[in-house]
Amino acid sequence: MATETDCIFCKIIAGEIPSTKVAEDDSTYVFMDINPATRGHALVIPKRHTQDITTIDPADLAAVTVKAQEIAKRAKEVFAADGVNLLNCCGSAAWQTVFHFHLHVIPRYVDDGLIEPWKPGQGGDADVIAAAGAALRG
Ligand code: AMP
Numbered sequence: 001m002a003t004e005t006d007c008i009f010c011k012i013i014a015g016e017i018p019s020t021k022v023a024e025d026d027s028t029y030v031f032m033d034i035n036p037a038t039r040g041h042a043l044v045i046p047k048r049h050t051q052d053i054t055t056i057d058p059a060d061l062a063a064v065t066v067k068a069q070e071i072a073k074r075a076k077e078v079f080a081a082d083g084v085n086l087l088n089c090c091g092s093a094a095w096q097t098v099f100h101f102h103l104h105v106i107p108r109y110v111d112d113g114l115i116e117p118w119k120p121g122q123g124g125d126a127d128v129i130a131a132a133g134a135a136l137r138g
Pocket residue numbers: 008017019032033034035036088089095096097098099
């Protein structure tokens with residue numbers, strides 16, 4: 001399994017740093033976030049070290065995503081969560097602070113105080129949207 005010497009999440013998987021483990025299988029590890037956004041905030045990570053969504057092996061991404069679905073369902077059952085957000089950050093500009101891919105599973109509760117990262121406006125500039133779509137299509 002690929003590990004990175006200075007990666008805190010690799011150290012958590014190896015048991016060198018303590019964590020509140022929730023689940024583990026051959027390719028994924030689930031533990032509680034140490035600074036929870038809400039009650040039950042968990043992190044799902046691949047055991048194989050990789051930096052972010054652009055580098056993760058597709059099979060590991062599939063395994064992490066399916067595990068996140070399990071944890072989301074479980075959070076709704078055990079915490080009676082009203083909803084769940086999945087969050088992934090890629091790059092420091094996108095709020096990533098730990099550079100080992102992870103999916104946040106954040107149970108949501110009515111009036112939990114979290115705010116949306118953006119408010120949809122009146123619609124964007126149609127030409128700019130079309131150009132961006134064309135750029136992505138390539
Ligand atoms: P991100 O900002 O998306 O990279 O998220 C990193 C997350 O890792 C943050 O929510 C931190 O609270 C969490 N975190 C950092 N160190 C630990 C740790 N030792 N145990 C559990 N969660 C951690």
